[in-house]
Amino acid sequence: MVSLKIIDCCIYCGGASGDTTSSLEHIWPQSLGGSNCGHLFKTQQVCRKCNSNAGLWVDGAFFKSFFVSALATSSGMAYLDPASPIPVSSTFVGLDMEFPVQEREVCERWIGPSGETIYFIHQEDNPKWSGFAGGNIIDRQKIDTGRIYFQLVDRGSYRAMLGLISIIKQFSKPRIHCLTNIANLQEELDKQLISANDKTSVEINEIKWIKSRGINTEHKTRITTDVNFSIRFFAKLALGLGSNILQKEYVSSEYAKQLRTILWNLNSLEKESIVKGSSFFTTEPIEVTEIITYPSAWTIQISIINEALILTVGYPNGKIQSIQITNDTEYITTNIYSNYKDGKIYIIIPPRDIFIGPINTPDFISHRMKYKLISELSTIDQWRNDARNIPD
Ligand SMILES: [Zn+2]
Numbered sequence: 483m484v485s486l487k488i489i490d491c492c493i494y495c496g497g498a499s500g501d502t503t504s505s506l507e508h509i510w511p512q513s514l515g516g517s518n519c520g521h522l523f524k525t526q527q528v529c530r531k532c533n534s535n536a537g538l539w540v541d542g543a544f545f546k547s548f549f550v551s552a553l554a555t556s557s558g559m560a561y562l563d564p565a566s567p568i569p570v571s572s573t574f575v576g577l578d579m580e581f582p583v584q585e586r587e588v589c590e591r592w593i594g595p596s597g598e599t600i601y602f603i604h605q606e607d608n609p610k611w612s613g614f615a616g617g618n619i620i621d622r623q624k625i626d627t628g629r630i631y632f633q634l635v636d637r638g639s640y641r642a643m644l645g646l647i648s649i650i651k652q653f654s655k656p657r658i659h660c661l662t663n664i665a666n667l668q669e670e671l672d673k674q675l676i677s678a679n680d681k682t683s684v685e686i687n688e689i690k691w692i693k694s695r696g697i698n699t700e701h702k703t704r705i706t707t708d709v710n711f712s713i714r715f716f717a718k719l720a721l722g723l724g725s726n727i728l729q730k731e732y733v734s735s736e737y738a739k740q741l742r743t744i745l746w747n748l749n750s751l752e753k754e755s756i757v758k759g760s761s762f763f764t765t766e767p768i769e770v771t772e773i774i775t776y777p778s779a780w781t782i783q784i785s786i787i788n789e790a791l792i793l794t795v796g797y798p799n800g801k802i803q804s805i806q807i808t809n810d811t812e813y814i815t816t817n818i819y820s821n822y823k824d825g826k827i828y829i830i831i832p833p834r835d836i837f838i839g840p841i842n843t844p845d846f847i848s849h850r851m852k853y854k855l856i857s858e859l860s861t862i863d864q865w866r867n868d869a870r871n872i873p874d
Pocket of ligand 1: 492493494495496497498499528529530531532533
């Protein structure tokens with residue numbers, strides 16, 4: 483669907499991009515279940531340029547960082563459906579320094595949901611792409627899509643199929659080589675794989691090398707990761723949700739301008755920034771985090787803390803990170819105050835397409851402490867416990 487609606491002021495750039503074409507922006511990214519989220523997490527007030535840049539450099543960098551990709555895998559594994567496998571994302575490990583790549587190529591190593599070793603070979607990129615799993619995905623889509631190789635872990639059909647469908651879904655662009663023969667593979671899966679007759683001579687040699695390497699040897703990898711992976715993402719969340727919750731003027735406030743600076747210019751992080759928040763690496767007492775996070779899921783809480791409107795994200799591993807949306811009383815009206823004074827929580831479980839909320843924070847805490855259960859959440863608690871019954 484092509485939308486040609488014109489917007490007067492994009493909330494992410496304030497009009498600086500010169501693009502006035504409106505686009506549908508998922509404030510909470512699609513790779514983390516954003517398509518299932520309610521209206522609060524979507525907006526049309528973002529220009530197409532910002533939408534595509536934010537998807538690539540902000541959402542992409544966040545999702546493809548080592549920390550978040552590892553969390554996405556473990557979160558997916560906790561909510562598997564014992565009846566049939568659903569795709570779970572793989573974890574980025576780093577660059578494989580031993581793989582005999584061609585000139586100006588690199589080999590990334592990923593781990594699939596059932597423990598598959600995945601080799602992703604593609605052209606070497608400009609250093610600005612380092613730390614970004616998948617490298618320069620813009621050029622990759624145009625010219626070189628790369629190639630991937632993996633062997634299925636032979637642990638029966640459920641785990642093998644889980645690995646196969648997950649890897650095919652996540653790595654849809656590269657040429658996919660599955661080095662394990664699977665009997666009677668469904669045609670639609672089979673046609674996604676490169677067949678024996680279509681392999682190039684380089685690919686044949688690489689497959690030989692992988693097979694001779696074995697799977698139990700220690701490999702030298704280099705992890706490149708940007709510790710600032712989450713800050714720009716949080717600035718984007720604060721701007722997007724702030725513009726949906728507060729009155730229109732919020733996006734031209736001084737604080738919103740500062741959020742925009744962080745969103746597009748990391749160098750502005752130092753010194754005089756008025757943006758307040760905590761880091762992924764901040765350690766909060768477990769008594770606090772345990773009751774406002776949800777096991778192996780993402781939570782988003784919006785609440786008034788010390789007279790400011792605060793956004794807190796709960797990671798699937800129980801960590802929390804927050805950012806201030808505003809502390810300006812001009813925007814925190816009586817209405818906003820009474821709506822958010824106790825806090826509202828949303829729960830997102832991407833592989834199961836789950837989005838629940840808003841739940842009042844006190845009710846959520848009651849459920850977490852088992853004082854008073856919320857039936858919708860009890861069902862999900864059950865699914866999570868089911869993960870122990872997943873077939874081999
Ligand atoms: Zn824009």
